[in-house]
Amino acid sequence: MQYNFSNRFKNLKPSPAGDILAMMGDPTLIKFSGGNPATDSFPIDKITEFSNEVLTTKPLSVLEYGLTEGYHPLLQEAKKFLNRDGSVVRDDDMMICTSGSQQIADCLAKVVCNEGDTVLTEDPSFLGVLDSIRSNGANLVGVKMEDDGIDLSDLEEKLQIKPTPKFIYVIPNFQNPTGITMSLEKRKAVYELCKKYGVLILEDNPYGQLRFSGEAVPPIKSFDEEGIVIYAASFSKIIAPGIRVACAVGKPEIIGAIKQVKFLNDVHSTTWSQVICERILATCDMDAQIEKLKEIYGAKNKVMQDEMAKNFHPSVKYTKPEGGMFVWVTLPDGVDMMKFVGEALENKVALVPGTAFLADTSMPCQSFRMNFSTPSTEDIIKGIEILGKLTYKYCK
Secondary structure, X not given: OOOOOOHXXXXXXXXHHHHHHHHOOOOOOXXXXXXXXXXXXXXXXXXXXXXXXXXXXXXXXXXXXXXXXXXXXXXXXXXXXXXXXXXXXXXXXXXXXXXXXXXXXXXXXXXXXXXXXXXXXEEOOOHHHHHHHHHOOOEEEEEEXXXXXXXXXXXXXXXXXXXXXXXXXXXXXXXXXXXXOOOHHHHHHHHHHHHHHOOEEEEEOOOXXXXXXXXXXXXXXXXXXXXXXXXXXXOOOOOOHHHOOEEEEEOHHHHHHHHHHHHHHHOOOOHHHHHHHHHHHHHOOHHHXXXXXXXXXXXXXXXXXXXXXXXXXXXXXXXXXXXXXXXXXXXXXXXXXXXXXXXXXXXXXXXXXXXXXOOOOXXXXXXXXXXXXXXXXXXXXXXXXXXXXXXXXXXX
């Protein structure tokens, strides 16, 4: 049979995310390519305990249909947890549970974007959300990044695009893929500029709890007095990614619209996952869980930073994150980044080429992303040694 696909689908390019996930199953690879939390941080005993409890005492509560907005006890616990970082969820805000934070971006694009509308994004940014926005027919426009976050001059220029962009997507804490944290001054400036030009902000904060050095910076949402910020919070990185539980926070008009679209997508997020997440937030020592994550990631990042300093050619630059999971490595001009990444893979070290994270994937890029949360310490040392030899081969 001849299948006639829509123009919207035909314009989609295969996402590197699928290839990355497929790679994760190869035991022979040193996997700097993933974005997975460290598996030794998962609270498996508590997940098992709470699963057994609910399936034994009230199985129908997690096997029947649930509410689109989510399991109410979870939303109450999530509100308390998120407000540890400041006034993220206000009394006049609405919250809904989603199947991961990527669904929030997908639903928001469906709610506010017509075919060909502009959406701004940090450039580079998380490829999963970029692909999701593209799939809704929006035109992505990248805003340059600096060491302390988004380039404000470039942002103001792009905010004046006509027709006005529908929203901007930002990851202020330990950004994926760069590991950069947006400064407090820039967060306030981003908010003021978007307010001035009437542009919504989608603030994605999956890594905010994973700070292992430096001082915490308040979310953009905590400054919001106009209702222009939609806040995306994920529990995948602090509990386990397979539970696919996130929350969208914002004013009822926009979150209510996202809820309508979510209903059409999947009716509701898996109730079992929501109940398990609620039980963990309500009864477990989350401070201890987060400290465990910080300790693991801080130690692994230190090993990676030390090994890069020791093994990489001096002309290779890389970010020094204060948290999160990622390092952004930039080769000098003239070096073929894609060839470098390809040869690394031939040597059993998997990287993600930086082009995958660009608003315009046809643009040149000298960088690639590395992850330190997934590989073991031994693999980090071995992998960086291999990459170090390649940097001396390619960088003259």
